[in-house]
Amino acid sequence: MDTLNPLRGVQGVGVLNDQVRAKILEIEMEKTGELIPVINYGVHECLNREYTVAIIKTASFRPPPTATVQLVDTNGNILGEEIVNAEQKRKYSNDENSTFVTPDFVLTQDPKILEESLKTERLEKQGAKQAFVLPPVQFIEVEELEDTCDVVSSSPDPLADLYIKQYFNFEDDAKLASILVGFNVKKD
Incomplete structure (x- = not known):
């Protein structure tokens, strides 16, 4: 203490x-x-x-030294994450596959594909294909x-x-x- x-x-x-x-x-x-579950693995x-x-x-x-929020799929692939430093922001700014949805959160996949996946999920009432994860x-x-x-x-x-x-x-x-x-x- x-x-x-x-x-x-x-x-x-x-x-x-x-x-x-x-x-x-x-x-x-x-x-x-929740449409997209939140899993607080860190807590x-x-x-x-x-x-x-x-x-x-x-x-x-x-x-924080690293992202505190990530959007992941059921295979553990990171689909998006919080931006916490300038180096990370530069990396994603130079990546043509990345889309900033806010100044502090980036999708690492095409948002249209993610949106379609969410709509399909809701219509079919299947288990979630994505989750927000709060990592340690x-x-x-x-x-x-x-x-x-x-x-x-x-x-x-x-x-x-x-x-x-x-x-x-x-x-x-x-x-x-x-x-x-x-x-x-x-x-x-």
């Missing part, structure tokens, strides 16, 4: 007990009926570590600690974010967000 509290934008840090971890997992599992990975820490932060906190993301500040290993981080679902903020006595403020950091302790 001494490593995390001084980071720019951090408003609070706390260790999650088993009861809070179970409630977050329950909230994450309640997502149903699941954080909660599967020995320790899970919640950070309450403002927008001045550093950006590096958290360098904790990785650099001598006794930690298997470090991952992720942003929780908006309802889980609200639960975490309330648990740590923060108001429901849109200027605040939570991040989970999960890690194990090295065994000698």
Whole structure:
């Protein structure tokens, strides 16, 4: 916690007990009926570590080192992803197969093909062929600690974010967000 509290934008840090971890997992599992499902793999990975820490932060906190949202198909192919840095933006700007749907999200396949696939899916009422995946993301500040290993981080679902903020006595403020950091302790 001494490593995390001084980071720019951090408003609070706390260790999650088993009861809070179970409630977050329950909230994450309640997502149903979405045209394109959201799978928060990162949060699941954080909660599967020995320790899970919640950070309450403002927008001045550093950006993530890699994409926190990806659109993937059932074969694991990345169909689109969040843009988090200039290098990634240049890469996709120079790729004729890529289409920016917002300044911060790019489709890596022709949008017409993806749209047709979604329409077919809805009409046939088949299982989803795509999903938004929130992958685990590096958290360098904790990785650099001598006794930690298997470090991952992720942003929780908006309802889980609200639960975490309330648990740590923060108001429901849109200027605040939570991040989970999960890690194990090295065994000698």
